[in-house]
Each structure stands twice: as C-alpha cells, then as structure tokens.
C-alpha cells in the first residue's frame with residue numbers, strides 16, 4: 001500500500017480564484033474550446049450558458065482534470081493545476097450523465113469522496129448530504145433502483161459532500177420537476193453562500209442561470225461571447241448571438257447613416273431609429289438593431305414625441321394573465337414580439353389583422369455587429385426565428401425569459 | 408435478479424394492462440419449449456441412465472456383466488480409490504483458473520480501455536485458436552514443451568528446471584489447461600469492462616481516488632460479473648478435462664478424474680458403474696463448490 005502513498009497523497013490544497021488562461025482543446029482538427037480565458041472569483045456562482053455542443057462540458061472536464069488542455073493553463077489561486085491528475089485537484093464534478101457507482105449503495109456513493117480523503121465521519125457526512133437533497137430514505141438502495149431525478153440528486157450530494165474549492169455542476173438539475181428544481185436551486189445557492197465555494201454551473205435553463213448566478217457567461221463555438229452580471233447581459237447584449245440566446249430580441253438589419261449627439265441614427269429598412277452610442281458596438285456601416293420585447297409598446301395610434309416608432313400588422317394576440325403577448329409583422333417582413341403588462345382595466349383593442357404602431361424609448365435600443373447568425377435571424381422565416389415565441393409565456397419576474405428555449 | 412422481478416411485477420400489476428399481459432402469458436413458455444425439450448432428451452435422459460448405471464452391481468465371476476441394483480458402494484469405492492485424482496482435478500482446475508485470471512484481466516482491460524483501433528484485432532487473436540482443433544493445439548503444446556523443445560532446453564541451459572523436463576509434469580498440465588480455457592476467461596471480463604461507463608471510472612478519479620484505488624474500488628467491482636462468469640467457465644470444464652492431462656501429463660502423477668473416468672469407461676472391463684459414480688461425484692463436488700463460490704462472491708445478477 002505504501003507504494004501508492006497515503007490516501008490523500010498528491011492532493012493539492014489550492015485556494016483562491018479559478019483562472020483559466022488561454023485554454024484551447026482540440027479533438028483531432030476540431031476545436032471544442034477555443035482560446036478561452038476566464039477568471040471566476042473565489043466563492044462566486046458562475047453560470048455557463050450555451051447551445052448544445054458549444055464546449056461547456058469540455059471546459060468543465062479540463063478544470064476537473066479529466067481532459068488535458070491542448071494549450072493553456074488552469075490555476076486555482078496561485079497553484080497551477082495544469083497537468084495534475086483529477087484526484088489531486090480540489091475540484092468535484094456533478095456529471096451530466098450522473099456517473100454513479102452502480103455497485104455501491106446510495107450512501108456509499110456519497111461517502112466515496114470523504115472515505116478517499118480518509119475522513120473518519122464519512123458516513124455521517126454522506127447522510128447529511130443526502131438529507132440536503134431530500135433522499136435520506138433511499139440511502140440503502142442501489143442507483144439502478146432510483147428514478148432519473150433521484151439519481152441526479154445523489155450525484156449532486158456525492159460532489160457537494162466534499163465541499164471542494166470549486167464545484168462543477170454539469171446540468172445538475174435538468175431531470176427535476178419545476179418545484180423540486182426551485183427547491184434545489186435554493187439549497188445549492190444557500191450552500192454556496194454559506195460555505196463560500198466557487199460554483200461553475202452549466203445549464204440550459206436561462207432563468208436558472210439568471211436567478212442563481214453572480215456572473216453568466218454565454219458560450220458559442222468554444223468561445224465566450226459575452227460575460228457579465230445577469231442584468232447587464234440581458235440589458236445590453238454585445239453580439240447578435242447573445243441577443244438571441246439570452247431572452248428574446250426584436251432585431252432588424254440596418255446601416256448607421258448619421259450621428260446625433262450621443263446617439264447614432266440608423267436606417268433600418270426604411271425606418272429611422274436612434275441607438276445610444278454607449279449601447280452600440282459598431283460606429284459605422286452595417287448594424288443589427290435590437291430592442292427587447294417588453295421595452296416595446298403597442299398602440300392603435302402613433303405615440304408621442306421622444307420615442308422611435310414603426311408601423312406594424314398584428315399577427316397574433318395571446319393573453320397570459322399578467323401580460324399579453326403580441327406577434328406583429330413589421331415592414332421589413334420580420335416578426336417582432338411585444339409584451340404589454342395588463343395594467344389597465346380596458347385591454348388594448350387589437351386583434352390579428354389590425355394595423356398598429358410600435359414604439360420604444362431610444363435609450364432601450366442596442367446595436368450589435370452584423371455576423372452570420374445575425375443575418376440568419378433578421379431574414380429567416382417567422383417560425384424559426386427566436387423572436388417568435390410559440391404558445392403562452394410563463395409569467396415570472398424574468399418576463400420574456402421564462403419559457404424561452406435556449407436550444 | 409431482484410430488480411428484474413421488481414420490474415416484472417410492476418408491469419403485471421398495471422390494472423389497465425393486465426388483460427393483455429395475461430393473454431400473452433403463454434409466449435415465454437413457447438419460447439422455452441425447444442430448449443427445454445432439447446435438454447430433456449439430451450441431458451436429463453442420459454443423466455438418469457448414467458445414474459442407474461452408477462448403482463449397478465457386477466455379476467460375480469462375469470466381468471463386464473451387470474445387474475440392476477441400488478449399490479451405493481460404487482460411490483464409496485470410487486471416492487476412496489480415486490480421491491487423489493479428485494484432489495488433483497480441483498487443484499489443477501483451480502490453478503489454471505487463477506493463472507487464466509491473471510493473464511486475462513490485464514488483456515481484457517487493455518482491450519476495453521487502451522486498444523483503440525487495435526481492439527478488433529485483439530479480439531480476433533483471442534478467438535482465433537478456436538478455428539483449429541483443441542486436440543491439435545494441445546499436441547502442439549506438447550512439442551513446444553518437449554524436452555528438446557525451445558522452452559525446456561532454454562530453461563535447462565539456465566539450470567532453472569529442477570526435474571529436467573516440463574512435459575509429464577503438473578506444470579505442463581496446468582499450462583495446457585490455462586491456455587485452452589483462457590478465452591473463456593477473457594471474453595466475459597472484456598464484456599463487463601467494455602460495458603462499464605467510462606464516466607463512472609472517471610468519477611472515481613474526480614472523487615480523490617488515484618489510479619490504483621479507482622481500479623480497486625470502482626473498475627474491479629464493476630467487472631465482477633464478468634470475473635465470476637469467467638472463473639466458472641474456466642474452472643468447471645477444466646475440472647472435468649482429461650485431454651490436457653492425457654497429452655501433456657504423465658501416466659501416474661498427473662492423472663485427473665477425467666482420465667480415470669475415461670479409462671474406466673473404455674479400458675477397464677467392468678468399469679462402467681465406477682465411471683458413472685465418479686462422474687456423479689465430480690458433478691456434485693463442482694456444484695457444491697460453485698454454489699459456495701457464488702454465495703461468497705456472487706453479484707445480484709447471477710443469483
């Protein structure tokens with residue numbers, strides 16, 4: 001036994017911020033993660049959002065040491081973890097596929113980490129962790145005798161019980177029903193703040209990312225498109241991809257034709273609109289203009305001065321209780337959506353086929369560079385564009401974000 | 408097994424599906440029928456036949472002539488007279504199983520996790536020996552191990568062979584058994600390793616287990632069904648084997664029960680009842696051993 005050292009031989013007690021420095025991962029000639037740099041402050045909750053196959057799991061696996069980066073380095077605090085083995089890292093993973101040990105009971109699964117660390121109270125810790133995920137009654141079962149959601153919670157408990165410096169959660173709540181998911185979100189957030197762990201949380205649920213995370217990063221094609229506080233990310237997308245992926249956006253292709261004080265003036269397919277310079281990522285030429293659906297007002301007649309407006313034809317009206325969602329066709333042919341909160345007693349008298357006016361404060365508009373995905377969004381058919389939400393939208397504090405399908 | 412029963416019970420218990428389930432309940436029996444008939448004709452009948460032979464007595468003074476009897480003395484005689492052969496059979500089979508395991512596990516592990524595109528080639532290499540006769544391959548081994556052969560002469564030159572020869576010793580018999588049953592050990596272990604989820608093994612590393620500890624606590628337990636199947640598939644036929652002892656062993660010191668049964672049946676006049684009772688004794692011994700073994704090491708899938 002001495003040959004293999006003590007139980008925690010090689011374990012590296014690193015503490016501090018997680019720093020991913022210029023990390024690239026290639027599989028053959030395919031680049032899954034492309035020159036990624038990232039600092040996650042110690043004790044913060046970091047959410048990673050992105051479409052399927054964009055490299056989220058690969059990033060986590062490199063942090064865990066399960067995959068070796070082709071280039072770049074990974075640090076926790078000042079400790080360089082690049083090249084060290086997974087068992088040496090103060091990092092635990094909740095695997096996307098759970099990866100529970102099939103031959104061990106639920107309790108032994110959860111106690112596995114503490115036992116390897118040589119902790120005498122491993123079983124007690126395991127039972128506490130199982131309490132936390134509300135599964136104490138299943139401790140003696142084997143994983144095969146659990147439902148998918150129960151297995152997922154065991155996987156969370158098995159990683160969490162170690163209180164690692166960095167906890168990697170790869171879609172850890174995806175198999176849970178809404179109520180349980182909310183409870184688990186609260187639990188995770190509580191533990192994260194209480195113990196001061198760094199969480200990296202991969203999720204397809206934008207609302208989850210927005211409500212739980214201090215910082216959200218949006219990944220696409222192995223790169224981080226944008227990173228920031230949830231509010232900032234939603235309020236001011238920097239790329240067309242983020243504008244579409246995080247929440248919904250009404251978009252239009254245009255050209256910057258003039259500058260007016262702290263605003264640019266753009267011509268969006270015949271309509272003149274202003275974009276604050278601070279909110280516009282391009283200063284001349286082609287621009288993709290955007291405004292969030294809840295920032296747009298719909299009315300039968302033209303709005304007062306000081307707002308930008310555009311005529312439109314109502315395509316669909318859906319009443320969702322708190323709000324009403326209108327789908328309208330704008331002159332460019334694109335479909336926009338508009339959320340009106342139902343504040344007045346009399347509803348706005350608009351029906352499919354009616355002519356209406358859309359208006360918004362110029363300060364809410366944003367402009368992003370035109371790229372491939374922008375062209376696709378601004379010109380494609382209404383049914384496939386993300387600006388069209390099909391069916392009623394769940395009411396929530398996040399407004400248009402709920403029910404949006406990130407895929 | 409318990410999980411299986413659980414599922415089956417659950418499906419049958421569905422109230423609205425119950426009638427259709429019942430309507431199809433003959434199907435499993437129909438599927439069982441051909442195999443069942445086959446076994447009844449070619450296994451159960453001969454067993455009964457063999458059992459009656461094992462209890463027959465000889466006509467005094469007429470070697471080779473028997474009459475129907477219930478003579479349990481045959482068993483006593485067989486066991487006392489051939490106890491060393493039983494011991495040798497179990498010992499050789501046990502050794503062969505052990506060595507086959509030691510050779511097969513790393514091989515299966517390499518095939519499952521390290522072979523990459525060579526995996527299929529290795530698989531063919533493991534199976535290829537079956538393309539030629541078992542007897543011929545064993546005879547080839549006799550040449551390999553022969554006194555003037557490469558192995559024995561090398562060892563002799565190095566003064567590493569105490570008896571001066573390999574053939575006609577237990578070493579040759581165990582080597583032959585190990586060789587002949589190796590694929591039966593490799594394939595089930597490979598199958599269970601290959602089925603193991605790579606993520607689960609990674610999870611061991613993620614949870615602070617180093618390579619060796621992960622192997623001991625995760626990989627090996629997960630492959631236990633394969634190990635169990637492999638050891639049984641090796642031990643049971645090896646214990647009853649007589650070809651290896653016949654071709655590679657000597658006349659006296661390496662004879663196994665299989666050899667005794669063979670010679671009692673075909674060479675010794677009047678040996679039928681003894682051979683039959685030896686067969687039954689061997690079967691009973693193996694059954695007991697296997698039962699104890701499965702009880703001790705068995706996984707739920709096998710019991």
Ligand SMILES: Nc1ncnc2c1ncn2[C@@H]1O[C@H](COP(=O)(O)OP(=O)(O)OP(=O)(O)O)[C@@H](O)[C@H]1O
Pocket residue numbers: 027030032050051052053054055056057058059096
């Ligand atoms: N071992 C591998 N060999 C080759 N390509 C791989 C390998 N692992 C991942 N990839 C590729 O790398 C890309 C990123 O994969 P990754 O698993 O990180 O995606 P993801 O963002 O986690 O997606 P999802 O949301 O579907 O889980 C994918 O295109 C995938 O096909």
Ligand SMILES: [Mg+2]
Pocket residue numbers: 056057058096170
């Ligand atoms: Mg993934």
